[in-house]
Amino acid sequence: MRNSRILFICLIFLYRQLCQAQSHYPGQHQGKFALNDKFTPAVYAFDLHNVRLLDGRFKDNMLREQAWLRRLNTRQLLHSFRNNAGIFDANEGGYFLIKKYGGWESLDCDLRGHTTGHLLSGLALMYAQTGDEYYKLKSDSLVKGLAEVQAVLNQEGYLSAFPQELINRNIAGKSVWAPWYTLHKIFSGLIDQYLYCDNQQALNVAEKMGMWAYKKLQNVDSNQRSIMLRNEFGGINESFYNLYAITGKKEYQWLGQFFYHNEIIDLLKQRKDILAPKHANTFIPKLLGLTRNYELDGLGDSDTIAKFFWDTVIEHHTFATGSNSDKEHFFKPDELSKHLTGYTGETCNVYNMLKLTKHLFTHTREMKYIEYYEKALFNHILGQQDPATGMVSYFLPMLAGAHKVYSTPENSFWCCVGSGFENHAKYGESIYYHDDNGVFINLFIASQLNWKEKGLTLQQETSFPASGQTRFIITTAPTQPLALHFRFPSWAKSMSVLLNGKPQKIKTSAGSYSTLSRIWKPNDIVEISFPMELQLKATNDNSSKVSITYGPIVLAGKQGSVQMESPAPYSDPNKYNDYYTYQYNVPANIVTKLDINNQNIAESIEAMADQPLTFKAKKEGIILQPLYNIHHERYVVYWDLK
Structure with a gap:
C-alpha cells in the first residue's frame, strides 16, 4: 500500500500510478482525478523506499542528520502549538516549564511552527530512506500532538503555532511575516507523513486544514487576493495540488489555483527576466505549484513558463556551485562578479531549485537538468552540513576569504535549517529513474536500488568524486531483457564501459546516455570510468x-x-x-x-x-x-x- 501512495508525491504523479491508487484505495480517494491527458512523462521517479545509501560521504551526512533528528524534543516542538491552543503540558498532575526553542521558533516570531512541518517531512523521508521504525514512531507522536491541538482549537480545521490573526493581517495587507509560508511547511509535512509513513491521521489533519483554508478564502475579493499574494506564501499551492491529487476533492484544486500569482507568472509568460530584485525563495516555489498544476490538469503554458524560469535562473543567475541570490534576492542578470558577497547562495533556494529540476527532468529526460542537479547537490547541499556538529549553513558565501557559518542546535531554526532536515534525508531520490524498459543511472553515489516490479537489485559501489570510476553489481536479475542507461557526463572527456571485465563498444557522446541492454544474470558487473580534468x-x-x-x-x-x-x-x-x-x-x-x-x-x-x-x-x-x-x-x- 505504501509504495502506491508514495508515487503520488514523487514529483511526477504518473497516470498509471494514480489510476492504480484510485482503484486500490477507493475509500480514501473519492472522486475522479482530473489529469492532463496530454502529459506523458519521459521517465519515472523511484520510490525512496527502494533506494538505500551505502558507505560514503552522503551516508555520513545522513547519519549526522539522524543524530540531530533524534536529539530534537517532541514536547519542545509542539510547545508553541499547544501554547496557541491554551493546552498546558502536564506531568503526573502538575505543570512544568518546558525549555523553549529560540530563533525562528521563538514564541514572538511570526514563523513559529515552520520547523515542525519541515521535521515531519524530514522524519518521513528518513524513514523511507532507512526503514528505521524510530523515525515513524517519532513522527506518529508529532502528528498525534498536532491533531490534539487542531481539535482543541476547534476553528473549522485551522492548525498553527500562531493565531488566525496573522492570516487576517495578511489578507488585509497588513505587516506580517509569511503565515501561509509557515502553513505550507505544516501541510507538506503532514502529506509526507501520509505518503511515506502510511499515517492516515496526518492526512485527516491536512484535509481539515485544507477545508478551513477553502472556507477562509472564499470571500476574499480579487483586490484583497492581489495584496495578500505579495506576501511570501512558499509552496502552499503545491501542497493544495497534492491534496487534490490524493483525494480528488475540487476544493483543494481551487485553493491551488487561488495561489496562482498573476503579477509574477503572467510576466514570465512574456519570456522576460523579471527576477531582480525579487526575493528568490519567495519566487521559486510559485513555479513548483505551477508545475504540479500542469501535471494534474495541464494548463497549456505552465510547463513552458517553468522551463523558461529554470533556464533563466541557471544561465543568468547561478554561481559555479549551483546556488543563486545575494542577501536572499535575485540580482540583475549576468552580474555574478558584482555579487560575490558573504550572503550569497541561500540554501533554501537550492533546495527549491532541485525540486523544480526533478519535475522538469521527469517531463523531458533532458540531461541539462541532471547536470545541474549534480552540481548543486555536490557543491552546495553536501557542503551545507558541518561534519563536526551536524549543523547547517544558511548561506554559501562567495566572498573571497569568507567562511561557512552554521546554525545552533536550539537557537536558530531558520528556513535553511528546516529544509536541511529534508536535504540530508533524501539523497537517494534522484540517483536512479526509470521508464518501462530500463533504469537511468544519473548520479554516482554509493547505493543500492531494488526495483521490485522488475525483479532487479542493483548495487553501485563508488568513491566518486575521489575517483572517476563506479561499479555496478547485479545482485538480483530480471528474467526479461532490461536496459541500463549510464550517464556520460558533459564534464568527462571520455567514458569507458566494461561488462564482466570485457570492453563494450558503445556509441555515445558526452551529455547523453550509454546503454547496455541484455538479459542480466546475478553477479554481472559493469564498470564505468570517466576521467576528470x-x-x-x-x-x-x-x-x-x-x-x-x-x-x-x-x-x-x-x-x-x-x-x-x-x-x-x-x-x-x-x-x-x-x-x-x-x-x-x-x-x-x-x-x-x-x-x-x-x-x-x-x-x-x-x-x-x-x-x-x-x-x-x-x-x-x-x-x-x-x-x-x-x-x-x-x-x-x-x-x-x-
Missing part, C-alpha cells in the same frame, strides 16, 4: 574572474582560520536575522589572484600525491580542495587571473 569557469560578466572545477566539483582555496569570530554567531535566541550583522573580518593578506595558464591548467595546478581531491597552485602555494570539504576555515572560490 581541471577546468576554469568564468563568471558570465567577467572572463578574468574564474572558479576552478575538477569534473563537476568546485575547488576552493584554503585560507586558514585567522581572525575568525568565536564563539559562532547566530547564538542569540532573541535575534532572528543576526546573520546579516555578522562580520567576516577578512584579513587584508588573503590571496585572491592566481597565475594560471588557460591553455594548460596542469602547468599551474598540480594534484597532490596520495591526497585525493587535493591540488596545489604551484606559484602561490595555495591548497585547493572541494568546497564541500572545507569547514571552519576561510576559502576563496572565485579568483582573479593574473
Whole structure:
C-alpha cells in the first residue's frame, strides 16, 4: 500500500500510478482525478523506499542528520502549538516549564511552527530512506500532538503555532511575516507523513486544514487576493495540488489555483527576466505549484513558463556551485562578479531549485537538468552540513576569504535549517529513474536500488568524486531483457564501459546516455570510468574572474582560520536575522589572484600525491580542495587571473 501512495508525491504523479491508487484505495480517494491527458512523462521517479545509501560521504551526512533528528524534543516542538491552543503540558498532575526553542521558533516570531512541518517531512523521508521504525514512531507522536491541538482549537480545521490573526493581517495587507509560508511547511509535512509513513491521521489533519483554508478564502475579493499574494506564501499551492491529487476533492484544486500569482507568472509568460530584485525563495516555489498544476490538469503554458524560469535562473543567475541570490534576492542578470558577497547562495533556494529540476527532468529526460542537479547537490547541499556538529549553513558565501557559518542546535531554526532536515534525508531520490524498459543511472553515489516490479537489485559501489570510476553489481536479475542507461557526463572527456571485465563498444557522446541492454544474470558487473580534468569557469560578466572545477566539483582555496569570530554567531535566541550583522573580518593578506595558464591548467595546478581531491597552485602555494570539504576555515572560490 505504501509504495502506491508514495508515487503520488514523487514529483511526477504518473497516470498509471494514480489510476492504480484510485482503484486500490477507493475509500480514501473519492472522486475522479482530473489529469492532463496530454502529459506523458519521459521517465519515472523511484520510490525512496527502494533506494538505500551505502558507505560514503552522503551516508555520513545522513547519519549526522539522524543524530540531530533524534536529539530534537517532541514536547519542545509542539510547545508553541499547544501554547496557541491554551493546552498546558502536564506531568503526573502538575505543570512544568518546558525549555523553549529560540530563533525562528521563538514564541514572538511570526514563523513559529515552520520547523515542525519541515521535521515531519524530514522524519518521513528518513524513514523511507532507512526503514528505521524510530523515525515513524517519532513522527506518529508529532502528528498525534498536532491533531490534539487542531481539535482543541476547534476553528473549522485551522492548525498553527500562531493565531488566525496573522492570516487576517495578511489578507488585509497588513505587516506580517509569511503565515501561509509557515502553513505550507505544516501541510507538506503532514502529506509526507501520509505518503511515506502510511499515517492516515496526518492526512485527516491536512484535509481539515485544507477545508478551513477553502472556507477562509472564499470571500476574499480579487483586490484583497492581489495584496495578500505579495506576501511570501512558499509552496502552499503545491501542497493544495497534492491534496487534490490524493483525494480528488475540487476544493483543494481551487485553493491551488487561488495561489496562482498573476503579477509574477503572467510576466514570465512574456519570456522576460523579471527576477531582480525579487526575493528568490519567495519566487521559486510559485513555479513548483505551477508545475504540479500542469501535471494534474495541464494548463497549456505552465510547463513552458517553468522551463523558461529554470533556464533563466541557471544561465543568468547561478554561481559555479549551483546556488543563486545575494542577501536572499535575485540580482540583475549576468552580474555574478558584482555579487560575490558573504550572503550569497541561500540554501533554501537550492533546495527549491532541485525540486523544480526533478519535475522538469521527469517531463523531458533532458540531461541539462541532471547536470545541474549534480552540481548543486555536490557543491552546495553536501557542503551545507558541518561534519563536526551536524549543523547547517544558511548561506554559501562567495566572498573571497569568507567562511561557512552554521546554525545552533536550539537557537536558530531558520528556513535553511528546516529544509536541511529534508536535504540530508533524501539523497537517494534522484540517483536512479526509470521508464518501462530500463533504469537511468544519473548520479554516482554509493547505493543500492531494488526495483521490485522488475525483479532487479542493483548495487553501485563508488568513491566518486575521489575517483572517476563506479561499479555496478547485479545482485538480483530480471528474467526479461532490461536496459541500463549510464550517464556520460558533459564534464568527462571520455567514458569507458566494461561488462564482466570485457570492453563494450558503445556509441555515445558526452551529455547523453550509454546503454547496455541484455538479459542480466546475478553477479554481472559493469564498470564505468570517466576521467576528470581541471577546468576554469568564468563568471558570465567577467572572463578574468574564474572558479576552478575538477569534473563537476568546485575547488576552493584554503585560507586558514585567522581572525575568525568565536564563539559562532547566530547564538542569540532573541535575534532572528543576526546573520546579516555578522562580520567576516577578512584579513587584508588573503590571496585572491592566481597565475594560471588557460591553455594548460596542469602547468599551474598540480594534484597532490596520495591526497585525493587535493591540488596545489604551484606559484602561490595555495591548497585547493572541494568546497564541500572545507569547514571552519576561510576559502576563496572565485579568483582573479593574473
